[in-house]
Amino acid sequence: MRETDKSAQSGRVKAQPSFPAIAGYRFLQTIARSLKSEIHVAWSEELGHNVAVKVLRTGPLSSAEAGEEERFERERELLTRIKHPAIVDIYDWGHGEDFRYIVTEYFASGSLELRIRNLMTMKDSVDIFLQIAGALVAVHAAGLAHRDLKPANVMMRPDGRIVLIDFGLAKHVEAATQLTSAGEVRGSPYYISPEQAEGAPVDQRSDLYSLGVIFYEMLTGKRPFRGSTVIAIIQSHRNDPIPVLPDELARFQPLIDGLLAKNPAERFPSVATAVAELAKMKV
Numbered sequence: 001m002r003e004t005d006k007s008a009q010s011g012r013v014k015a016q017p018s019f020p021a022i023a024g025y026r027f028l029q030t031i032a033r034s035l036k037s038e039i040h041v042a043w044s045e046e047l048g049h050n051v052a053v054k055v056l057r058t059g060p061l062s063s064a065e066a067g068e069e070e071r072f073e074r075e076r077e078l079l080t081r082i083k084h085p086a087i088v089d090i091y092d093w094g095h096g097e098d099f100r101y102i103v104t105e106y107f108a109s110g111s112l113e114l115r116i117r118n119l120m121t122m123k124d125s126v127d128i129f130l131q132i133a134g135a136l137v138a139v140h141a142a143g144l145a146h147r148d149l150k151p152a153n154v155m156m157r158p159d160g161r162i163v164l165i166d167f168g169l170a171k172h173v174e175a176a177t178q179l180t181s182a183g184e185v186r187g188s189p190y191y192i193s194p195e196q197a198e199g200a201p202v203d204q205r206s207d208l209y210s211l212g213v214i215f216y217e218m219l220t221g222k223r224p225f226r227g228s229t230v231i232a233i234i235q236s237h238r239n240d241p242i243p244v245l246p247d248e249l250a251r252f253q254p255l256i257d258g259l260l261a262k263n264p265a266e267r268f269p270s271v272a273t274a275v276a277e278l279a280k281m282k283v
Contacts (some may be wrong), residue, residue: 003044007237008051013183019040019214020053020055020099020101021096022042022053022094022101024043024044024046025042025043025045025051025053025103026042026043026044027040027042028040028041028042028043028050028052029040029041033057036056036057037054037055037056037057037068037072038054038057038091039053039054039055040052040053040055041054041106042103044091044129047091050108050123051091051103051105051106052103052104052105052106052107053101053103054101054103055099055100055101056068056069056072056099056100056101056103056254057098057099057279058095058098058100059097059099060097061182064252064278068090068102069166070099070135071147071169072100072102072156072168073100074168074170074171075102075166075167075168076090076093076169078142078144078167079102079104079167079211080083082138082139082142082144084138085161085163085164086132086134086135086138086161086162086163086164087129087135087138087139087164088104088105088155088163088164088165088167089104089105090103090104091103091104091105092104093107097129102126104165104282105163106164107115107155107156107157107165108158109155109156109157109158110156110163111152111153111154111155111156111157112128112151112152112154112155112214112218113150113151113152113153113154113155115128115151115156116151116217116218116221116245119221120218120219122216122219122249123270123283125215125218125219127160128154128162129211129214129215129218129278130275130278131153131161131162131223132164132211132214133274133275134138135162135163136149136164136207136208136211136271137271137272139164139170139204139207140204140207140270140271141158142185143172143173143209144170144171144172144173144204144247144249145170145171145173145185145202145203145204145206146164146167146169146170146207146210146243147169147170147171147180147202147206147207148166148168148187148188148191149164149168149172149191149207149210149211150188150190150191150210151217153165153166155216157244159246168268169187170241173202173203181193186207189233189234190223190225190226190233191210191213191278192210192234192237193205193206193210193237194209194238194262195264197234197237197238198226202264202265203264204270205264205268205269206264207271208259208267208268208270208271208274209260209261209264209267211259211261211274212255212256212258213225213260213272215255215259216243216245216256216257216260219234219245219249219252220245221247224242224243225240226261237262238262242256242257242260242261243256251281252278252281254277255274255277255278255281258267258273258274258277259274
């Protein structure tokens with residue numbers, strides 16, 4: 001960890017105001033930006049390849065909400081502890097005068113979101129399901145729930161292997177209410193579990209629900225719960241029945257039912273149980 005050189009920062013900001021100045025990194029492009037954070041691609045002089053640099057602005061003009069710095073630091077701390085081939089690797093972290101940053105792997109092949117848009121075979125859908133499940137086993141074994149599992153957070157390596165990213169919402173299940181106000185909803189509407197959508201405490205079974213949504217979408221090319229507004233999507237998660245798969249995919253219905261149960265108590269109790277259910281099917 002290091003603090004950036006302030007003189008270098010001053011010079012770099014004048015030359016390229018959209019990029020922070022971090023010694024040892026040559027910024028190439030911005031790939032995502034919100035009011036509170038940014039993700040850039042940069043060349044690492046030390047590593048000799050491109051990396052992703054996630055930046056949280058913390059200065060007086062920052063739009064970061066209360067608790068964002070703590071969440072950012074928690075993500076960094078979690079990534080330094082969880083080591084798994086399917087969990088994004090962290091290389092570096094630090095801060096400047098008005099920002100904090102985390103440097104991680106960069107995935108030029110894009111995310112599962114793009115892969116789904118191009119339609120997937122049943123075989124590939126099952127393969128990626130099992131890979132995500134394996135990553136979740138490591139996350140859950142650490143006592144964590146990811147809480148933001150979605151195709152955009154599942155990155156693809158050139159050889160087809162997946163990597164989970166974005167642990168900004170991850171937390172220990174024992175601290176399910178910490179850093180989240182009562183009734184506050186965080187997560188992605190299309191992939192959020194009913195209990196998380198209600199702002200209730202969640203555990204690893206919420207990740208199983210999100211995995212079920214992703215699996216359904218990989219198999220069919222469609223999201224199982226939809227709506228024209230965020231509220232409508234959340235209401236669909238809460239109230240709409242679990243969709244029935246087409247006949248050619250009917251063998252997977254017990255797995256979908258066990259993942260997408262509205263009540264967490266009626267879901268598979270663990271990732272291993274869901275994988276065991278899949279093993280019963282002829283794929």
